[in-house]
Amino acid sequence: MAVLVLAEHDLGALSPAVARIVAACSALGGPIDVLVAGQNAVAVADQAAMLAGVSRVRTAADIDLTAETLMPLLAALAPDYSHIVAVSGAVGRDVIPRLAAKLDLMPVTDVIAIHGPDRFDRPIHAGNAIETVISNQPRQLLTLRASAFPAPKLAPAGNAPIEAISFTGIAPLAQLLATHRTEGDRPDLATARIVVGGGIALGSAEGFRLIEQLAEKLGAAVGATRAAVDAGYAPNDWQIGQTGKIIAPDLYIAIGISGALQHLAGIQGAKKIIAINTDPAAPLMKLADYRMAGDLFTVVPALIAALG
């Protein structure tokens, strides 16, 4: 049997998460097809076709990426596949459970390790416990946390065939009215190698500019705590934690972040953590590989200057 990976993409660019989950899916066995649906499907398909390990790219340009329209397409394709896999992002989380109900299957979501075609690890209780589950179902529906799987070492140089699917979609009941994008050309937070995060101690959206300046200096993505987002200092798509984005960068610089349980749940995969905080006893300061106690409004500008 074969694996179908649902591609996430935005504004004509394939999400960097897709390369990671395609590489991870080699542990499932069988050829890997990538499905690219929605606007820009043709341009995105070219990028997907280059990924190592992809047998075939299938496109459905007329189907948009909402759960209601995507689900019938995935259900129609399901008989050809032993595994249907999506990134644990807003699209995958939205559609995979809806598909699972339709196919009467129990999905396994937020997978962080694949032990074989039907045995997976997933975090529970905000990452404070990891469960290993075995599925004896005829077909596996999965979402994978891209941050838990390494980016492939090899540059994409594949040349998989691209085939358009003819599928008459349904007219969705939910209608998109408007989108509000957070501006910026920084790296994708969920897959960034370097992340600078800020907490409530920044004091204002203006104060948060300091985090952005340091991130710009380092070529890093910007993250925020739930408290900082709730206070309106940072947009919602910057939130890191149990209920926001889960990150696993090589370097996480946490500034003015005490380390609430739900924030720590989002950074457990970080390889190196550097914390800057006035309170040396803050939970995150105790976890960090390097910690500097001090007022962030003094430390961070001095740090930016010292970085040259």
Place this chain on the structure above:
Amino acid sequence: MNKILVAVKRVVDHNVRIRVRPDGSGVETDNVRLSMNPFDKHAVEAAVQLVEQGDAGEIVVVSIGPAGARDVILTALAMGAHRGVLLETEARLETLTIAKLLAAVVREESPDLVLLGKQAVDDDSNHVGQMLAGLLDWPQATFASDIKIAADGIQVAREVDFGRADYALPLPAIVTADLRLNTPRNAALPMVMKARQKPLAVRPATDFGIDLAPRLTVERVVAPPERSGGRAVTDITELAKIIADAVTEAEIG
């Protein structure tokens, strides 16, 4: 709209630092504080606000679990829901089974809107709302940060990976609540007392002819590897060098 159905779950309180049982069989739940899943509180609050604004009539709150799950129904009744239904079971149910049971209740109750938390903070699944929508063939709006009544349904702002997206949904519909949807109220004591007088029906979960057996086998539950603390740095130049070296390392991969 006439009726809103809200689904609530009793979970280990989110302020409790959980303990994994040493034998790998799961997470310790004996003698641990249990309370309503935080996201479900936002769902209940949203329903109560719609009633207060005159946009909805009745709120029915449903929970599935052991007899003790009555507590979270009482919490919702104290917040302003009108009546409760507990589908009682001691069994560990998977999200797919929960969704099927809720679909059975929805077919009986015919609500115009079903509100749920976007995920439960114990299993962190984030499944049930989407599954229920799939079973009923209803439109869904997950991760909602705003709900407004519109002429022919509702308008919902959804939190998505790039920011926010606004959708119009006809009713009936499923909406799952994110944290920024509202600030849930704490029920005052008179409301807590009054909640005990409100109707609360208890029915066995086995009454619906739905197979409750799990599909997945949980082989083991373990604690994640612990991170040990590091070293204090006091000199900015040293900190800058540590960061510069780490950045170089990250870029090499």
